Amino acid sequence: EIIDHHRLADIQTKNPIIVRNEPVGSTTTIVAGMYQDKGLMPTAKMAGLMAAAIVSDTVMFKSPTCTQRDIDVANRMARIANISLKELGQVIFSASGGGAKSAEEIFRTDYKEFHIAGHNLAVSQVTCMDSDQLLQRKGEFLQLMESLQKKQGFDMVILMITDVLLEGTQLLFVGDRDSIRQAFNVEDAEDVVFLPKVMSRKKQVIPMLSALWG
Template sequence: MKLSPLVAAILVSVSSTSYAFDLQQPANNSTDNLVWTGHLSPDTDTVVSAMLAAHIYGGTATVPEKINPESEFVLNYCNAEAPRIESNYADFQVGLVDFNQVTQLAPTIDQGSIVAVIDHHAIGGSPINTPQLVAMDIRGWGSAATILADNAEKLDVTLPKHLACAGLGAILSDTVVFQSSTTTDYDHHYAEKLAAIAGISDIEDFGQQMLIAKSDLSHLSADTILTMDYKNFEYGGKKVGIGVAETLTAQQLIDRKEDLLAAMKAHKQANELDHLFFSITDTKDKKANLLWVDNNDFTVIKAAFNTDVEGDMLTLEGVTSRKRQIGPAIQSAIESL
């Protein structure tokens, strides 16, 4: 088919102009003013994925808030420096890792400045909404770090020992040492590759040390525990908060249930949430112990898990994942009520 001169000129212009960040050919990108960041209440996958993305694509790794004890353990174990805490993203181009929801976005990030998203979560609730084209790499793998390890390999980018070690820690964290229902063959595959680069011969031992590091929360306030691994969502037009504490010593937190419930009530009121839930996730016996604030939340819990509830805590055997098990059930219940 013969094209008119005008159409031909437009096609040439489009093909020769880069309108979006290029995840396949990093050399095409300008990264002088680029930062990478993950979600609020940063976990290990968010922290390390920002570091991996900055190494692979250029730019600077950041976190929007202080990192948690598990992340500190992983970075110390790997002799890796933590990303800087960035309080104001207003002057940067931003790449997002490990999330795509506006409810989890640092408040100073202008959505018009977002250039890329690398994530492993569903696009639902209240995802980012940008006026510009955004490069996206979203896969249903166990961690964002797994995706970035794959990208590094395909782009022939060598990961230094400390980053490979941290990447392994991120995979182990998000998959709960391969015990979460979110774990895929890709996570096992890249965990082994990263372990080989890092010189770690016993992946399971590293994972168990991480679980121990994140389990002792006795020195932390109930407010801190509630928000340490916490995410806001928008389900059916409702503002919903879901916090999680993954621990080998679940009874330690169950014994503090009254303090946690008081913290939840205050947090719900202060943040004008419609619903708030908290899971004491027992990584030893593979079960979730769910707490809620009031009767409205209780109605959602009953509908979400289709079970009779006795007392002020619901124990769910075999449930360990907010992303795959708890969040979707709560979302379905809210949207159906």
């Protein structure tokens, strides 16, 4: 079966399957609805995990993908687990700051490749509460991204360092600089630009590039 909150591309199956695809901020919100449909109550530990998934996916409810349903379900899971969503979010996104991880480990944590109107690109995203800490390693990231671009033949490689507290994204990139300038209406696009209110790769980065490239 398929349970997802992303758009669906071309899918072929041998036999009919169950598909549940809904426009919410987290797939876990859909799963929580399935618990309710079956009359089941998640354990406190499972509810805590589900709350964490929703908080992570919706970037503490600040992502444009977030819906009221995500917020309501996360609050319900938090009550079952007896946890604070605010404290949970702080723990999750503080842990995303990198620590002892290598630049490649951080870059590969949430990495996706796209093919849009003849353009090949890779976009990685890391969400944190202190983007300055990660920007101190900008040279490491850019070196990794340049190597990946040459090896894979990408037109562009992007790293989104999304800062929960700043409510925006530090966008590191290598490749097609003009496209970055045009897509996000920025002047001084060298290798990093700050995009206020940009929290979602799916809704705020890929669509802008898609619109530019047609």
